[in-house]
Amino acid sequence: MASSWSWTASFFVTAGLVAACLVGIAVDASRAFYVFGDSLVDNGNNNFLVTPARADSPPYGIDYPTHMPTGRFSNGLNIPDIISEHIGGESTLPYLSPELTGSRLLNGANFASAGVGILNDTGVQFANIIRIPRQFAYFRQYKQRLSGLVGDEEAAKIVKNALVLITLGGNDFVNNYYLLPFSARSRQFSLPDYVTYLISEYEKILVSLHELGARRILVTGTGPLGCVPAMLAMRRSQEGNCDVELQRAxxxxxxxxxxxxxxxNTRYNSQTFIAANAFQMHMDFITNPRAYGFETTKVACCGQGPYNGVGLCTFASNLCNDRDTYFFWDAFHPSEKASRIIVKQLFAGSTDYMHPMNLSTVMELDSRL
Known part of the structure; x- marks a missing residue:
């Protein structure tokens, strides 16, 4: 019996070593990609949760390759998908997807969840969403699964060499501080003090990502929240002017x-963190939409009410005929075309948009290591 067990163990060890060698070849093909944050970058995790913050019904996904909703808050691909195209990998799967197994773990994973913010009390109205502590807990779990596939040393190398995207902050204003006229947070803090508190909490999140092994982290700033169709509708903008208070925030x-x-970056003596000036990118579109091929940046393609800015996009919503002429797909989120232009700036933008460097420069530098 003992000899039989030894033979079996030896077989699996040998098979594991062969598999690890094969995996090593695959690892070199493209870098892993990890995504954390909110609905701007969620590609389907909330489909597996009991929450109203979902994009799992038509016409979401109308321009996706399958023409079906996927959980992305887009008519087609979203920003993480398009980044994946640029770095030579397949789109990352939602971490909660049962398809994320085996060699697909090598591609990375998306941990983002619509509705979350920097603060754990942001998005409480959405109930069961994956807040940042849970996203990081899933990432730790993912790393254990990756180690089981390729070994601890190789797993740590994959994470270190990966590109990480984190997008947070918008919900902490629109779904927290400004959600109600006298929200708990607005009674607790003046706006400047609230922002200071948010930033202190965000710093802890970024430090945690570094402690988890990430070394190339793209951090997107918050876009012009006062200009999104939802806020134009909510604030009853008469001429489509951006809301001054949200822009101030x-x-x-x-x-x-x-x-x-x-x-x-100074603390770690590195260029680990890359800042993306999402506000300036979006304002370029808003101030001169036709230069980018858009007919409007005020009205959402899909929605209802003023500026199509009320509620989620549903089968009963108004739906534009040409999605490529609308910057906003729904009340908050960009269309696929807009996302493609944004990603182009992430990779090729000047220091007005990317600091300390754009992603093409990152890729070039990392290729020399």
Whole structure:
């Protein structure tokens, strides 16, 4: 019996070593990609949760290759999908997807969840969503699964060499501080003090990512929240002018976030954190939409009410005929075409948009290591 067990163990060890060698070849094909954050980057995790924050019904996904909803808050591909195209990998699967097994773990994973924010009390109205502590807990679980596939040393190398994207902050304003006229947070903090608190909490999140082994982390600032169709509708904008108060919030938040990123890079003596000026990217479209092929940046393609900015996109919503002429797909989220232009800036943008460098420069530098 003992000899039989020894033979079996030897067989599996040998098979495991062969598999690891084969896996090593696959690892070199493209770098892993990990995604954390909110609905701007969620590609389907919330489909597996009991929550109203879902994009699992038509016409979401109308321009996706399958023409079916996938959980992405888009008419087609979203920003992480398009980043994956640029780095030579397949789109990452949602971590909760049962398809994320075996060699697919090598591609990375998407941990994002619509509705979450920097703060754990953001998005409480969405109930069962994957808040950042849980996203990181899943990432730790993922790393254990990856180690089981390729071994601890190779798994740590994959994570270290991976590209990481994190997108947070918008919900902490629209689904927390400004959700109600006198929200708990707005009674607790003045806006400047709230932003300072947010930034201090975000810094802890970024430090945690570094402690988890990530070494190339793209951090997107918050876009012009006062200009999205949802806010134009909610604030009853008469001429489609951006809401001044929400724009003020963003103008306080982004510079402090970029200061933290610079400070962390100095602390770690590295260029681990890459800042993306999402606000400037979006404002380019808003101030001159036709230069980018858009007919409007005020009205959502899919929705209802003023500016199609009320509620989620549903089968009963107004739906534009040409999605490529609309910057916004729904009340909050960009269309696939808009996302493609944004990703182009992430990879090729000047220091006005990317700091300390764009993703093409990152890829070039990393290729020399």
């Amino acid at each position: 963003v103008s306080l938040f982004n510079p402090q976030l970029f200061d933290v990123i610079n400070a962390l």
